[in-house]
Amino acid sequence: MNTTTQKKIPRKDFFKYIINISTSAFLILIVYPIVSFLKPPKQREVEVSDVKISNLDDFAIGDSKIVRFGNKPIIVIRKEKEQFIALSAACTHLDCTVQYKKDESIIWCACHNGKYDLTGRNISGPPPRPLDKFVATLKNNELIITKASS
Known part of the structure; x- marks a missing residue:
């Protein structure tokens, strides 16, 4: 006899989890380019004697x-x-x-x-x-x- 029990995630919690991950990914896709645009580019050090x-x-x-x-x-x-x-x-x-x-x-x-x-x-x-x-x-x-x- 198999006595292991699997706990089922309620459908409502599963969809909340998926929506939270999707929202986070979407925000990262929006925020990262804005931050990259606003941050000044690094200047390469020019060697001068x-x-x-x-x-x-x-x-x-x-x-x-x-x-x-x-x-x-x-x-x-x-x-x-x-x-x-x-x-x-x-x-x-x-x-x-x-x-x-x-x-x-x-x-x-x-x-x-x-x-x-x-x-x-x-x-x-x-x-x-x-x-x-x-x-x-x-x-x-x-x-x-x-x-x-x-």
């Missing part, structure tokens, strides 16, 4: 410029006729773009009031670490910016 700034005539002493080093922004500050400072322009807190405040002689992030000195060291605010450094070399009236060796 150096960046050249040729036209230094319109780069006055005390001014700063944001230039691209591959995919990353860097801030270049002209301190003297032949002295340039080059640092990452992405704040180490939330990657906001920093700016040079000439009157205070600091680099400032407007997002959360983070402040850096001109060596890139974080001096106040939420930034957890200093800005990345770059080497700026003046050669034949052309500024060449390269990565600083780690």
